[in-house]
Amino acid sequence: MGDETLADWPPSAALCSAVAERVVTLLGETGDDLAKVIRLIMSSEHRVLSNDPRPHSSIVVSATCVSAGGTWQSALWPAVAMECAMAAADVFDDIADGEAAALAEKFGPGALVMGAAGLLALAAGVVLRAVDDGVPERTVVDLARLLSADLVQAADGQARSLSPEASLDAVDAYQLAAAKSGPLGSLAARLGARTAMDDPQLLQAYTTYGWHLAVYSQLLNDARDAAPGGSTDKPDVRAGSPTVPLVYVCSTGAPPELRGEALLESRGDRTTSRGATPATRRRGVARTLARVLQSRAHIISREEGEVDGFLRSRE
Numbered sequence: 330m331g332d333e334t335l336a337d338w339p340p341s342a343a344l345c346s347a348v349a350e351r352v353v354t355l356l357g358e359t360g361d362d363l364a365k366v367i368r369l370i371m372s373s374e375h376r377v378l379s380n381d382p383r384p385h386s387s388i389v390v391s392a393t394c395v396s397a398g399g400t401w402q403s404a405l406w407p408a409v410a411m412e413c414a415m416a417a418a419d420v421f422d423d424i425a426d427g428e429a430a431a432l433a434e435k436f437g438p439g440a441l442v443m444g445a446a447g448l449l450a451l452a453a454g455v456v457l458r459a460v461d462d463g464v465p466e467r468t469v470v471d472l473a474r475l476l477s478a479d480l481v482q483a484a485d486g487q488a489r490s491l492s493p494e495a496s497l498d499a500v501d502a503y504q505l506a507a508a509k510s511g512p513l514g515s516l517a518a519r520l521g522a523r524t525a526m527d528d529p530q531l532l533q534a535y536t537t538y539g540w541h542l543a544v545y546s547q548l549l550n551d552a553r554d555a556a557p558g559g560s561t562d563k564p565d566v567r568a569g570s571p572t573v574p575l576v577y578v579c580s581t582g583a584p585p586e587l588r589g590e591a592l593l594e595s596r597g598d599r600t601t602s603r604g605a606t607p608a609t610r611r612r613g614v615a616r617t618l619a620r621v622l623q624s625r626a627h628i629i630s631r632e633e634g635e636v637d638g639f640l641r642s643r644e
Contacts, residue, residue, distance in 0.1 A: 337401065338392075341388070344384070344388065344391055344408075345377060345382050345384055347402075347405055348387045348405065348412060349377045352377055352409060352412065353378070355451055355455065359451070363444065363447045366440050366447070367447055370416050371416055373431075376412070377412050384408075384412060386415045386517050389514075389518055389521065389539065389542070390520050391408055393518045393521030393522045394521035395521075396521075397522040397531065397535070398525045399524050399525025399526070403459070403463060403525070404459075404524045406456060406458040406459040407456055407472055407520040408520075410452040410453075410456040410472075410476060410520070411516065411517050413448045413452040413455060414480060415513065416448050418513060420432065420441060420448075422487065424438070424445075429441060453477070457473060459524065472520055475519050479515055479519070480512075480516070482508075486505070486508030486510075486512065487509045490505045498576065499576050499577040501571075501576075502571045502573045502575075502576040503548075503573050506544065506547045506548060507547075510546070511541075513543050514539035514540050514541070514543020514544065514546075515539040515540045517539055518538055518540075551575075552574050555572065555575055
């Protein structure tokens with residue numbers, strides 16, 4: 330970013346506060362019961378209404394808008410729409426993986442599903458409010474189309490990842506991870522960039538950037554979950570779900586007799602399984618992650634070549 334762009338970029342606290350204020354406005358316009366469920370969702374896991382908010386989606390939307398020549402204020406409603414959509418996607422993902430117990434405890438699983446559905450409905454309507462911030466109507470219509478198309482694509486990727494036919498190949502596992510996470514990253518980057526301009530080639534560059542950013546984050550999360558001392562209480566780790574790290578080492582999940590130990594370990598008991606020392610397990614994880622990174626580099630080499638070619642054509 331140049332000096333002029335940096336001058337237009339707000340402190341993180343200001344951006345977070347502006348997005349949170351608009352989310353609260355939406356909740357005030359929503360039915361009381363649904364608003365309670367949505368507020369609980371948006372107040373958990375570092376989301377925008379939590380005590381320690383980390384609104385990554387809002388940052389991507391706003392940053393790409395500023396980078397493309399717009400203002401962060403004009404991207405606020407698209408950023409709110411992205412926050413709502415991401416929260417809904419996370420809840421549906423947690424429900425599918427059996428990890429939504431904490432959220433469902435207060436209102437029940439049915440209400441939680443309705444809360445996630447309500448967030449998707451809000452996202453679809455919220456993005457249209459960008460016209461109130463001076464965004465042209467034609468642009469707002471395009472933003473709504475982008476939101477719908479990429480969310481459908483992400484949902485299709487999530488459905489593929491839930492297929493009972495588990496992948497035995499690291500490339501297939503990568504493609505599954507990319508199919509459900511990539512469209513969400515592309516959406517965040519495209520919403521911001523399209524708010525500021527409509528150059529097709531530049532929009533494609535932002536699309537590629539957002540895709541790789543989201544896939545990188547997905548692979549990093551999967552690697553953390555698979556690491557000793559990581560999220561060993563997660564059902565997908567114990568069950569050997571087809572994430573890249575687990576598929577690469579041919580893991581089928583923890584043996585039934587060890588699953589209790591995994592849960593204890595995740596709660597602070599550092600006793601290792603079958604006599605393995607922490608150092609031994611760390612070395613094993615290091616080797617696993619190195620192999621995953623090598624696999625990742627091989628998989629995206631063709632994509633990087635295409636991106637390089639595009640960038641050269643813009644010079």
